[in-house]
Amino acid sequence: MRVLPAAGLRFAKMHGLGNDFVVIDGVRQALTLTPTQVQALADRHFGIGCDQVLLLEASARPQADFTYRIFNADGSEVEHCGNGARCAARFVREQGLSDRDTLCFDTLGGLIRPRLLPDGQVEVQMGVPTFTPPDIPFEAPAEALDYPLEVAGETLRVAALAIGNPHAVLQVADVDHAPVATLGPQIERHARFPRRVNAGFLQVLDRGEGRLRVYERGVGETLACGSGACAAFVAAVRWGVFDAAARLHLPGGTLELAWAGAGTPVYLTGPAVTVFEGTLSV
Known part of the structure; x- marks a missing residue:
């Protein structure tokens, strides 16, 4: 199976308060990431270097604009990342994937709603906390x-x-x-x-x-x-x-x-x- 596009993998390096990410457009690039490949991308000596790799894909849920996937540096996929959500929203705007100020992302942890603010900040509705x-x-x-x-x-x-x-x-x-x-x-x-x-x-x-x-x-x-x-x-x-x-x-x-x-x-x-x-x- 081809994992990366023939022309190479296009990405953006982003951060939210120094929590840094490799952000990938999976809407216009067809790719599959394995844990080993995530680890290689996240490696700060032999790869790009990051805390998490973020992948944006088309969502099958009609209420969501994109599926937002988060992979830790060890290759594990996790449910949520607030700093990453802000960067993903900024990435969507800068890459021309959407011109909407308010977006809806489908995550493993549920739907979240980032909003691009006029002052350049990003607000994220992170969902309802669970205590059970x-x-x-x-x-x-x-x-x-x-x-x-x-x-x-x-x-x-x-x-x-x-x-x-x-x-x-x-x-x-x-x-x-x-x-x-x-x-x-x-x-x-x-x-x-x-x-x-x-x-x-x-x-x-x-x-x-x-x-x-x-x-x-x-x-x-x-x-x-x-x-x-x-x-x-x-x-x-x-x-x-x-x-x-x-x-x-x-x-x-x-x-x-x-x-x-x-x-x-x-x-x-x-x-x-x-x-x-x-x-x-x-």
Whole structure:
């Protein structure tokens, strides 16, 4: 089977707050990506280099403009990526795939709706968060605001929720000194998260502002994680330490978030930047 077009694979390198992507038009290019090929594209020494590879395809669902697929650097396909959704929306506009300001993407985590704003930012309606343990999925006898989680001989208190993909959030006193590199991978692969999990380390500054670092499933720590920011924000609202709108500062920059409460979608706003476009020859 031919995987890449004969003329080479056309792509754009993009980022949202330093969370970087290889974005591919699968509407006008016929291709199939294997995990090995994704790993090669994501390799920062021998490939293009990225946290995730994003693929836009025609959608079979009439309410969706495109199917939006996300592949982590390890080759695994995942449900959601907020920073990637903003970049995908910018890519659609810049590549002439649509001139609409508001789009609908079909993802493994459900339908999401990015909107290009006049100031160059992109707002994404990220969907309704899920807290029921089997739906996250997370092994727990009943839903709770947080749970004890045994990691490396200590008991952590984490919120567990899904916003398209699974997240664990723990509050820390100082995000600069949080043990992200050591606890992150252990939380990611904890046995109580059967599909692995993104681990967020949140420092609350006040009721409308916080700092966050995220160890992403299948990637490692990234400069920013959009769905991780949504999960941390929602957890903090449920804990009663954030109001219904807040800003989160990540290593790569700042995201704005809003949530009206249970049963309503989370809104994420931030930048999306094209770094360069190219063609990969094989």
